[in-house]
Amino acid sequence: xxxxxxxxxxxxxxxxxxxxxxxxxxxxxxxxxxxxxxxxxxxxxxxxxxxxxxxxxxxxxxxxxxxxxxxxxxxxxxxxxxxxxxxxxxxxxxxxxxxxxxxxxxxxxxxxxxxxxxxxxxxxxxxxxxxxxxxxxxxxxxxxxxxxxxxxxxxxxxxxxxxxxxxxxxxxxxxxxxxxxxxxxxxxxxxxxxxxxxxxxxxxxxxxxxxxxxxxxxxxxxxxxxxxxxxxxxxxxxxxxxxxxxxxxxxxxxxxxxxxxxxxxxxxxxxxxxxxxxxxxxxxxxxxxxxxxxxxxxxxxxxxxxxxxxxxxxxxxxxxxxxxxxxxxxxxxxxxxxxxxxxxxxxxxxxxxxxxxxxxxxxxxxxxxxxxxxxxxxxxxxxxxxxxxxxxxxxxxxxxxxxxxxxxxxxxxxxxxxxxxxxxxxxxxxxxxxxxxx
Amino acid sequence: xxxxxxxxxxxxxxxxxxxxxxxxxxxxxxxxxxxxxxxxxxxxxxxxxxxxxxxxxxxxxxxxxxxxxxxxxxxxxxxxxxxxxxxxxxxxxxxxxxxxxxxxxxxxxxxxxxxxxxxxxxxxxxxxxxxxxxxxxxxxxxxxxxxxxxxxxxxxxxxxxxxxxxxxxxxxxxxxxxxxxxxxxxxxxxxxxxxxxxxxxxxxxxxxxxxxxxxxxxxxxxxxxxxxxxxxxxxxxxxxxxxxxxxxxxxxxxxxxxxxxxxxxxxxxxxxxxxxxxxxxxxxxxxxxxxxxxxxxxxxxxxxxxxxxxxxxxxxxxxxxxxxxxxxxxxxxxxxxxxxxxxxxxxxxxxxxxxxxxxxxxxxxxxxxxxxxxxxxxxxxxxxxxxxxxxxxxxxxxxxxxxxxxxxxxxxxxxxxxxxxxxxxxxx
Numbered sequence: 001x002x003x004x005x006x007x008x009x010x011x012x013x014x015x016x017x018x019x020x021x022x023x024x025x026x027x028x029x030x031x032x033x034x035x036x037x038x039x040x041x042x043x044x045x046x047x048x049x050x051x052x053x054x055x056x057x058x059x060x061x062x063x064x065x066x067x068x069x070x071x072x073x074x075x076x077x078x079x080x081x082x083x084x085x086x087x088x089x090x091x092x093x094x095x096x097x098x099x100x101x102x103x104x105x106x107x108x109x110x111x112x113x114x115x116x117x118x119x120x121x122x123x124x125x126x127x128x129x130x131x132x133x134x135x136x137x138x139x140x141x142x143x144x145x146x147x148x149x150x151x152x153x154x155x156x157x158x159x160x161x162x163x164x165x166x167x168x169x170x171x172x173x174x175x176x177x178x179x180x181x182x183x184x185x186x187x188x189x190x191x192x193x194x195x196x197x198x199x200x201x202x203x204x205x206x207x208x209x210x211x212x213x214x215x216x217x218x219x220x221x222x223x224x225x226x227x228x229x230x231x232x233x234x235x236x237x238x239x240x241x242x243x244x245x246x247x248x249x250x251x252x253x254x255x256x257x258x259x260x261x262x263x264x265x266x267x268x269x270x271x272x273x274x275x276x277x278x279x280x281x282x283x284x285x286x287x288x289x290x291x292x293x294x295x296x297x298x299x300x301x302x303x304x305x306x307x308x309x310x311x312x313x314x315x316x317x318x319x320x321x322x323x324x325x326x327x328x329x330x331x332x333x334x335x336x337x338x339x340x341x342x343x344x345x346x347x348x349x350x351x352x353x354x355x356x357x358x359x360x361x362x363x364x365x366x367x368x369x370x371x372x373x374x375x376x377x378x379x380x381x382x383x384x385x386x387x388x389x390x391x392x393x394x395x396x397x398x399x400x401x402x403x404x405x406x407x408x409x410x411x412x413x414x415x416x417x418x419x420x421x422x423x424x425x426x427x428x429x430x431x432x433x434x435x436x437x438x
Numbered sequence: 439x440x441x442x443x444x445x446x447x448x449x450x451x452x453x454x455x456x457x458x459x460x461x462x463x464x465x466x467x468x469x470x471x472x473x474x475x476x477x478x479x480x481x482x483x484x485x486x487x488x489x490x491x492x493x494x495x496x497x498x499x500x501x502x503x504x505x506x507x508x509x510x511x512x513x514x515x516x517x518x519x520x521x522x523x524x525x526x527x528x529x530x531x532x533x534x535x536x537x538x539x540x541x542x543x544x545x546x547x548x549x550x551x552x553x554x555x556x557x558x559x560x561x562x563x564x565x566x567x568x569x570x571x572x573x574x575x576x577x578x579x580x581x582x583x584x585x586x587x588x589x590x591x592x593x594x595x596x597x598x599x600x601x602x603x604x605x606x607x608x609x610x611x612x613x614x615x616x617x618x619x620x621x622x623x624x625x626x627x628x629x630x631x632x633x634x635x636x637x638x639x640x641x642x643x644x645x646x647x648x649x650x651x652x653x654x655x656x657x658x659x660x661x662x663x664x665x666x667x668x669x670x671x672x673x674x675x676x677x678x679x680x681x682x683x684x685x686x687x688x689x690x691x692x693x694x695x696x697x698x699x700x701x702x703x704x705x706x707x708x709x710x711x712x713x714x715x716x717x718x719x720x721x722x723x724x725x726x727x728x729x730x731x732x733x734x735x736x737x738x739x740x741x742x743x744x745x746x747x748x749x750x751x752x753x754x755x756x757x758x759x760x761x762x763x764x765x766x767x768x769x770x771x772x773x774x775x776x777x778x779x780x781x782x783x784x785x786x787x788x789x790x791x792x793x794x795x796x797x798x799x800x801x802x803x804x805x806x807x808x809x810x811x812x813x814x815x816x817x818x819x820x821x822x823x824x825x826x827x828x829x830x831x832x833x834x835x836x837x838x839x840x841x842x843x844x845x846x847x848x849x850x851x852x853x854x855x856x857x858x859x860x861x862x863x864x865x866x
Binding site for chain 1: 469470472476479480483484486487616688689690691692695701702704705706707708709710713714717718720721722723724725798802803805806808809816832833836839840843844847848851
């Protein structure tokens, strides 16, 4: 609040700290700061006193002790002798995994539903409205436990796949098995693979000593990257880069001559040929899950806790994304379409050059805040036993060590870091696409 | 040169529109089969609806209302698939009220009925303004009805605010504005911290008006969700307004503190805050303080809701044209007066739909308390399944809970949409 004041004539008096607007803001801030510091000191003092009463201290050393519990769904090597740090890290990766998968599927479903809600087909539009309202108005936790119950109660047990005439069978040419323990899908295997690369290995440790076959164990290093995967990513990236160059060249020719050369087969070839060649050289093949004994072996095993969480979070968030997409499309006035048509643009060009860039400006910020919500909601994994960071650090580690303060602080710090990085990206994007107005 | 040979002199009869464009057939043609793609989509969705209903209806319509255990349900169904509705008949009161004493249910019902009366004048502007007096009394009435205890407790709590008001009113002419404001804060605090306890005891011994006390651990079901949600939203509104003002302020330190608080709370999941409530909050307090778990959860959910509320109110403040602020300044109003008389009435009006959706969000999020062991509907569904008679009942319970949440949330979101439409026509 600014207001005019007379030029200072009188000398400074104590009362001016309160009644003079030039000094008052300073007074308020100092009082606020002192108040906040007293409050913080009071909290910390209480905490330290109470912890001392209970015979505890604030230390993070316990994180280097062996965790002593197992994590069933993991992306990296882990066993019960690994440290609490390692457990928390595995949990963090699991959080990021389900958040990433959830964001991708939620976006796909959400865009689909949002567009269909605007369909002029009465039945489809109503059906999508029912979907959106159904998911938005029921708590996500209920959806998660409900999906988990569906997985456990309705899918066949692995033993139903056995025998001459089994009660259940695998789908997609015997490659995917839906069971009440989870889903088994084929895994990518390389018959002449390049092996793994240990990241940050500790050469002295026992795990890094080459075994009899010359390979080091999985536990070497902080984690290991498959060199095959690395090679494929590099080749694919290079191909995409070359494909981009071809497109740029086509743009330049179009600018110079007005004629755009046909390049799609060239660009497709540049991307596909090297990638397929690399896959062939590495001996790429799929490893199918097979029923052995009472369970499936081989393939990639997605536990039903992961599937339930993933599905429920995607469906729930998709309902919100659908509304955002619908609002975004409705926000673009029909005059834009008509003006673009008057300029002589074709309808797909109108969509890609006029409508979408404007709609995205409306859609992206709330979309990203929904990604953020999905990531935070993934902490409900604890309700179905998926070992994300809340389940490891905030669950078993906290209960085993009794270090509530440290665990909750670390947990909050991790989520805060994720959230703030996502909002930083969002702010950057907002600044970039913001309409420049008066 | 065109020769006009024929000019019609009379109107021809109006013709019926083609049969295919009117009535049911026309509607179906236009809305379901206007193009090949639409036709395929329509047939697919009709197939989907038929599939879902043919699976759901035979299951839902099952004569198991009177059953007293899952085994009895199976006997009645005799091998057919079907729901076991006996569990809902036997336990619906528990899902609504938790373990609240049966003979005291009327208190909860009365409480929430009065809640509607108290909130109505805020939500619907057509009602008499005098009802707002009741809205002001209600916050003191509500906890007394739920928890019971001496009638003097809520009266003493309310008296603190009355004392603060009179301290301000009496001190202002005598001591000046600032001293009056300080007194308005100090007097009630002294009253609550020091005096009210002995006074309540004395009054209680003279005139023992009290209701039966109900322990927090008996709270459960939807009653718990609604209590947490309503209390959190009601308290978070003033805190949220202050935070929003702080965030908009020019004062650097005030702004940083507000931004820090808001972003911190919004950046962490509610479940971590509930962990704080269940394990840490008593450690933060002076030794000997022992809030019960429901109170601790309410405190943390309130903090959580405040941050979201602050963002909603900030949106309302940002939506106001700058001219409103400038006009208030031009009238010579000071900061608080311009907020109270010009800015807030308009900004809050714009924010009501956002406030309602925040409330829906918080209400849905109250289910998370089941993770820290409170008996909200989801927590109760687990404990009902732990009963021998109902071990294995899943869909009926989840379906009932989902339906209840849907009814609550859907009606609130419809109200918020109605409000949005109503406010669009007025100027903002």
